[in-house]
Amino acid sequence: MNANTAVISPTSSCVVENLSHSYGDKLAVESVSLSVKGGEVVAVLGKNGSGKTTLFRVLSTLVPVQQGKVLIDGINIASDPMAARRRLGIIFQSPSLDIKLTVLENMRCQGMLYGLRGTELNRRCDELMDQFSLTDRQNEICQTLSGGLKRRVELAKGLLHQPSVMMLDEPSTGLDPSARLALWDSLEPLASDGVAVMLTTHLMDEAAKASRVVLMDDGRKIADAAPAELQREVGDRVLTVVANDMDAAEHILRNDLGLPCQRVNKTLRINIDASGVEVSDLLSKVVRHIGENAHSITIGRASLEDVFVAKTGKAFVE
Numbered sequence: 001m002n003a004n005t006a007v008i009s010p011t012s013s014c015v016v017e018n019l020s021h022s023y024g025d026k027l028a029v030e031s032v033s034l035s036v037k038g039g040e041v042v043a044v045l046g047k048n049g050s051g052k053t054t055l056f057r058v059l060s061t062l063v064p065v066q067q068g069k070v071l072i073d074g075i076n077i078a079s080d081p082m083a084a085r086r087r088l089g090i091i092f093q094s095p096s097l098d099i100k101l102t103v104l105e106n107m108r109c110q111g112m113l114y115g116l117r118g119t120e121l122n123r124r125c126d127e128l129m130d131q132f133s134l135t136d137r138q139n140e141i142c143q144t145l146s147g148g149l150k151r152r153v154e155l156a157k158g159l160l161h162q163p164s165v166m167m168l169d170e171p172s173t174g175l176d177p178s179a180r181l182a183l184w185d186s187l188e189p190l191a192s193d194g195v196a197v198m199l200t201t202h203l204m205d206e207a208a209k210a211s212r213v214v215l216m217d218d219g220r221k222i223a224d225a226a227p228a229e230l231q232r233e234v235g236d237r238v239l240t241v242v243a244n245d246m247d248a249a250e251h252i253l254r255n256d257l258g259l260p261c262q263r264v265n266k267t268l269r270i271n272i273d274a275s276g277v278e279v280s281d282l283l284s285k286v287v288r289h290i291g292e293n294a295h296s297i298t299i300g301r302a303s304l305e306d307v308f309v310a311k312t313g314k315a316f317v318e
């Protein structure tokens with residue numbers, strides 16, 4: 001093992017304590033604390049402008065810590081950023097490949113930047129290209145690769161120095177649904193190998209696959225738990241109404257039936273468990289009163305969107 005590479009251990013971790021970051025008067029991240037342990041995939045979920053990228057930029061040592069503390073494997077990034085960087089693998093939102101070089105050339109350049117040489121460099125490149133099914137494509141110029149494949153090369157490249165904490169900023173940006181699935185399929189084994197994986201996203205369905213979700217709003221952390229736990233907190237079941245005339249339907253639900261409902265995007269949602277009404281009674285009441293105006297009435301599990309609405313009183317997409 002090269003002296004510059006990090007060792008993944010059961011203590012692989014990223015710990016953030018009371019981190020705040022401002023741009024002039026604008027407080028972009030406010031007193032955020034969180035932790036990611038080896039074996040976890042933690043999604044930092046928030047709308048545009050909620051502070052995810054700022055948090056990512058501080059954690060990845062791109063901008064200095066203004067207030068609070070960040071420890072990577074116990075190393076304070078403010079006092080020893082170089083040691084922290086050796087333990088960090090980082091995938092930025094904007095592509096970082098040299099598109100004029102081949103897959104293998106990109107890998108080798110990155111490895112050399114981290115001090116890998118000779119047989120060790122060859123071995124790591126081979127291992128990672130094999131792990132990410134890139135071996136057959138190693139001599140292709142990156143410019144000609146699909147978005148999904150380019151992301152895979154970035155991920156492989158980011159792992160060359162065996163980081164114990166992997167951070168990805170909006171990794172699905174620009175990927176089609178199948179490439180997004182493939183990306184997740186490659187993150188889970190990483191976590192199983194003991195890497196602490198943290199990613200930012202504004203996609204609910206993506207965050208729902210993580211072992212834990214850190215929900216951000218307006219620079220603050222508003223929730224931090226496993227997706228299923230968050231969903232249970234707001235009641236497991238939700239009755240969702242989509243109507244042709246949403247104002248009329250909302251009036252009926254609230255005023256005629258006395259049901260607490262929330263308007264989320266183009267739906268009306270009733271937390272079944274909090275309504276105090278048996279699900280079958282609730283359903284027949286709503287069907288009877290909304291009648292012809294209903295486009296759809298469905299019963300399903302609470303989503304992360306319901307969690308966001310319950311915590312903030314705001315819709316996730318505005």
Ligand SMILES: Nc1ncnc2c1ncn2[C@@H]1O[C@H](COP(=O)(O)OP(=O)(O)OP(=O)(O)O)[C@@H](O)[C@H]1O
Pocket residue numbers: 023026027028046047048049050051052053054055202
């Ligand atoms: N360089 C900057 N100068 C001033 N304000 C900034 C700067 N970068 C971000 N902000 C502001 O800080 C807040 C948080 O932005 P940030 O980019 O961290 O959020 P985000 O959740 O990552 O959003 P997005 O997904 O749009 O990148 C926003 O109000 C944004 O306008």
